[in-house]
Amino acid sequence: MSHFNPVTPECIEKLTQILGPKGLTTDAEKLESYQTDEEGNPVWFHKPEVVVFPETTEQVAEIVKLANTYLIPITPRAGATNVCCQAIPVYGGIVLTMDRMNKILKIDPDNMYLVTQPGVRTIDLQKAAHEHGLLYAGDPCSADSCMIGGNIATNAGGNKAVKYGTTRHQIYSLKLVTPTGAIVTVGARLQKCSTGYCLEQLICGAEGTLGIVTEITLKLLPLAPYKFDLVAIFKEESAALALPNRIKKAGIDPTSVEFMDNKCVMLCSNFVKVTAPHGNEGCCYVIITVETFDEDELDKKMEIVSDICDELGAVDILQADDRIWSIRRCLAEACRDADKMFMTEDFVVPLDKIPDVMSMIPELEKKHNLYLITSAHIGDGNMHTLALNTKGQSPEQWLHTLDAFHHDLFPRIYALGGKISGEHGIGYKKKDEFKACTQPAEYELVCAIKHALDPNNIMNPGKIVDLEEV
Numbered sequence: 001m002s003h004f005n006p007v008t009p010e011c012i013e014k015l016t017q018i019l020g021p022k023g024l025t026t027d028a029e030k031l032e033s034y035q036t037d038e039e040g041n042p043v044w045f046h047k048p049e050v051v052v053f054p055e056t057t058e059q060v061a062e063i064v065k066l067a068n069t070y071l072i073p074i075t076p077r078a079g080a081t082n083v084c085c086q087a088i089p090v091y092g093g094i095v096l097t098m099d100r101m102n103k104i105l106k107i108d109p110d111n112m113y114l115v116t117q118p119g120v121r122t123i124d125l126q127k128a129a130h131e132h133g134l135l136y137a138g139d140p141c142s143a144d145s146c147m148i149g150g151n152i153a154t155n156a157g158g159n160k161a162v163k164y165g166t167t168r169h170q171i172y173s174l175k176l177v178t179p180t181g182a183i184v185t186v187g188a189r190l191q192k193c194s195t196g197y198c199l200e201q202l203i204c205g206a207e208g209t210l211g212i213v214t215e216i217t218l219k220l221l222p223l224a225p226y227k228f229d230l231v232a233i234f235k236e237e238s239a240a241l242a243l244p245n246r247i248k249k250a251g252i253d254p255t256s257v258e259f260m261d262n263k264c265v266m267l268c269s270n271f272v273k274v275t276a277p278h279g280n281e282g283c284c285y286v287i288i289t290v291e292t293f294d295e296d297e298l299d300k301k302m303e304i305v306s307d308i309c310d311e312l313g314a315v316d317i318l319q320a321d322d323r324i325w326s327i328r329r330c331l332a333e334a335c336r337d338a339d340k341m342f343m344t345e346d347f348v349v350p351l352d353k354i355p356d357v358m359s360m361i362p363e364l365e366k367k368h369n370l371y372l373i374t375s376a377h378i379g380d381g382n383m384h385t386l387a388l389n390t391k392g393q394s395p396e397q398w399l400h401t402l403d404a405f406h407h408d409l410f411p412r413i414y415a416l417g418g419k420i421s422g423e424h425g426i427g428y429k430k431k432d433e434f435k436a437c438t439q440p441a442e443y444e445l446v447c448a449i450k451h452a453l454d455p456n457n458i459m460n461p462g463k464i465v466d467l468e469e470v
């Protein structure tokens, strides 16, 4: 039993006073579309009682204060592309969208930063930076549909994280409405800072459980004009997986190093109806991107990377053109087409342990009667093994199968020095696994932080840790 109250007509009236009549909806049909995010398995769905569309930080603060008074949970929601049920209102209540906080407020090309509201799509930030000859380095594969507020809250990674880091590395400061309704700016536009706790980094990756971000100051970088994209094709997975360390040791800082096992290559190429070179020969792919500011440097680096691929026994080294990237980029769509309840794993291991994980996969697949395909950001050890429900199990049976798989998989990942999530987060979907895998004293710290900042537990409850159940 949760301690929350239902949203009453009195509460709706107060919300209408804050937002105006067009600033919220209780329409049953509309509420239905907020019962899930990217999640396709209905066992996880929960409907909100009201959806609100604030435009300003002050409105967000008023809503949060109201929610504390009435003990109503709030679930922040941006592009709803997350894959662990982070934007599902587990305990009903209010869904608070970023849809109307959708403006880039400032770009300063000379000092290389921008200020934005959280509801701007990531691709639009990237484009705006490009227009000034600059790079916004955050680049999740969902950039065309996710929003920067969601990227901050999940500490999103993506294809360029190996060189530029994840979203947390792009942040100068955040304006935040705290779980009790105070407005505060954490962080600053500084190159270094040792002034107390690093709160902006605590908020980044907190999945909306420690407050609502309403304004973000982000770093921009100079845009490298030269780039090569190669796909190295291997028969032996172990040779392909040795690439990241070899490339790094050669002094090359790739922008991305993306791995696809053969099942992944075949599923995706069939989906986009593109012939995958050497796909029918059981080969796997590694896509390597390198960017430079100098053409000669680019040529030299390309030669070194090609030599390393040859030494490791690559069957072929080709330009990774649009055809190859279309195979990589369609992964989520191709899986959804095959099975709308597919599960994306997101564990992260030290680079040298990736081969250990890959060698476990056939055994796990057989033992749990699963169909597993793997793509991985192997440059940073972040692996996406995707489980497809090819046997047509019911939603409940499928959940059971995945539970057993996770109980088997995650302790092995931790034994290798890894963690459950490299970029997607924990959400509602993996909170039990997070609890099971985290040292008890560390878990207590996480609960203590949540409790200290959100004493009424109204801010995205049921995600990462569930204080209703503790």
Ligand SMILES: Cc1cc2nc3c(=O)[nH]c(=O)nc-3n(C[C@H](O)[C@H](O)[C@H](O)COP(=O)(O)OP(=O)(O)OC[C@H]3O[C@@H](n4cnc5c(N)ncnc54)[C@H](O)[C@@H]3O)c2cc1C
Binding pocket: 037, 038, 075, 076, 077, 078, 079, 080, 081, 082, 083, 086, 087, 098, 118, 139, 140, 141, 142, 145, 146, 147, 148, 149, 150, 151, 152, 153, 154, 155, 156, 157, 158, 159, 207, 208, 209, 211, 212, 213, 214, 332, 333, 423, 424, 460, 463
């Ligand atoms: C096709 C596809 C490809 C993907 N590729 C990647 C990838 O390469 N790398 C990667 O990391 N992820 C990837 N993802 C997952 C997803 O896109 C990211 O997690 C993304 O950051 C979520 O952003 P969003 O705007 O969709 O947020 P939502 O899904 O709406 O919300 C995510 C979390 O953020 C919270 N939140 C939203 N706005 C705020 C705010 N203003 N303040 C506080 N909390 C807030 C929500 O409560 C929720 O907990 C992919 C997903 C898909 C479907």
